[in-house]
Amino acid sequence: MTITQLHYVLAIAEHKNFTKAAEKCFVTQPTLSTQIQKLEDELDILIFDRSKKPIELTDVGKKIVQQAKNIVNESDRIQDIVDQQKGFIGGEFKLGIIPTVMPTLLPMFLKTFIKKHPKVKLKIEELTTEDIITKINDGHLDAAIASTPLENDSIKERVLFYEPFVGYIPDHHRLAGKKTIAVSDLEIEDMLLLEDGHCFRDGVINLCKAFKNHQDDSFQLESGSIETLVKLSDEGLGMTLLPYLHTLDLNNTQKANLHHFNEPTPAREVSLIYHKSELKIHIIDAIHNSISGIIRGAIAFQNVEIISPLSK
Template sequence: MTITQLYYVLAVAENQNFTKAAEKCFVTQPTLSMQIQKLEDELDVQIFDRSKKPIELTDVGKKIVIQARNIVNESYRIQDIVDQQKGFIGGEFKLGIIPTVMPTLLPMFLKAFIKKHPKVKLKIEELTTEEIITRINDGHLDAAIAATPLEEENIKERALFYEPFVCYIPQGHRLHGKSKIEIADLDIDDMLLLEDGHCFREGVINLCKAFKDHTDDEFQLESGSIETLIKLSNEGLGMTLLPYLHTLDMRENEKKNLHYFSEPSPAREVSIIFHKSELKMQIIESLQEVIAGIIRGAIAFQDVKIISPIHKK
């Protein structure tokens, strides 16, 4: 049994196709198939049911894949140990960022991080929280920046900052004249929301449900972007809630519609998250240090109440 064979097994399990798996592993399909067949012969079991289209794992194959992923991850740790011993911070690093954090946070830290660590090749993707969790568990992301806590057994979280919620209330709205907003003032029925799949949406829903009992089918108007929510609100179609960093670069005429909550302000916890196997920790720790140093000057709020991003029924 070799680590390469286990790596090939993981590739086939993910792609459910020998040809696609071979392409991902940069080997020929006969080579990959032969190595997996050797492993199956050695173990005297069938890992894959080749009669199914697409290919499926057998019952024992599912258990083998779980263990194979642990072994392959641990093999990567050896290179990590060597890199840390040498003080080397470099190589490819795959980072996921949720959509409501990406446009505001990434421009703040990316240039500083690249300048500090030019040997790190960052590959950054904008992904939903659900996609991030799947990819971290499958070993396809080294880390991610997401709203927490997520309560995922295999994922560790390190808080980067606490980002308050800010109300965007257009003129003519019942709350526009209030200097400070209370959570009890919110009514989900006149709230513009992000589309399903955004964790910030779930945070807003959880915040409103703390005081009023509503069901998801009452929500009327949703959008895929915060910018669109602001435009819809400007048209008098309702108020919305924004993450604080989104308010920093707004036009002056739109800033007049910003209203802050009474303390403690509801806020989301934004963290760097990674698999509990803790691979590439030297890069993760450096990202945490760079982001924390930059964000400290942007968010001065201290007295906050963390709102969960997890969907609550």
């Protein structure tokens, strides 16, 4: 049994196709098939049911895949140990970022990080929290930036900052005359929301439900981006809530529509998350330090109440 064979097993389990798995592993399909056959012969079992389309794991194959993930992760840790001993921070690093954080945070730290760590080849992908968790557990992401806490036993979280919610309230709205607003002022019926799948949307819903009982079917209008929510609000279609960093790029006219909450300010917790195996922890540390050093100057809120991103 070899580590290479286990890599092949994981690739087939993921793609459910020998040809696609071979392409992923940069080998020919006959080479991959031969190695899988050798492994099955050695173990005297079938890992894959080839009669099914797409290919499926056998019952014992499912258990082998779980163990293969552990073995491959541990083998990768050897290179981590060597890199850390040498003080080397480099290589490919796959980072996921949720959509409501990507446009504001990425420009703040990316240039500085690349300049300080030129040997790290960052591959950044915008993903929902659900996809991020799946990809971290499958080994397709090294880390991610997401709203927490996630209460997932396989994932570790390191807080980067707390980002307050800010009301965006257009003229002639019932709350427009208020200098500051309270959570109890919110009415979900006149709230513009992000579409389903965004954790910031779930946070807003959780915030409103903490005070009033609303049904999901009462939501009137949802959009895929915060920028669209602002434009819809400008048209008088309702108010919305924005993450604090998104308010920094508004024009002066739009900033006049911002209303901060009474303390403690509702806020989301934004963290760097990664698998509990802590692979590539030296690069994770470098990203955390880079972001933390920059974000302190942008967000200095202390008296906050964390709103969970988990759907309730």
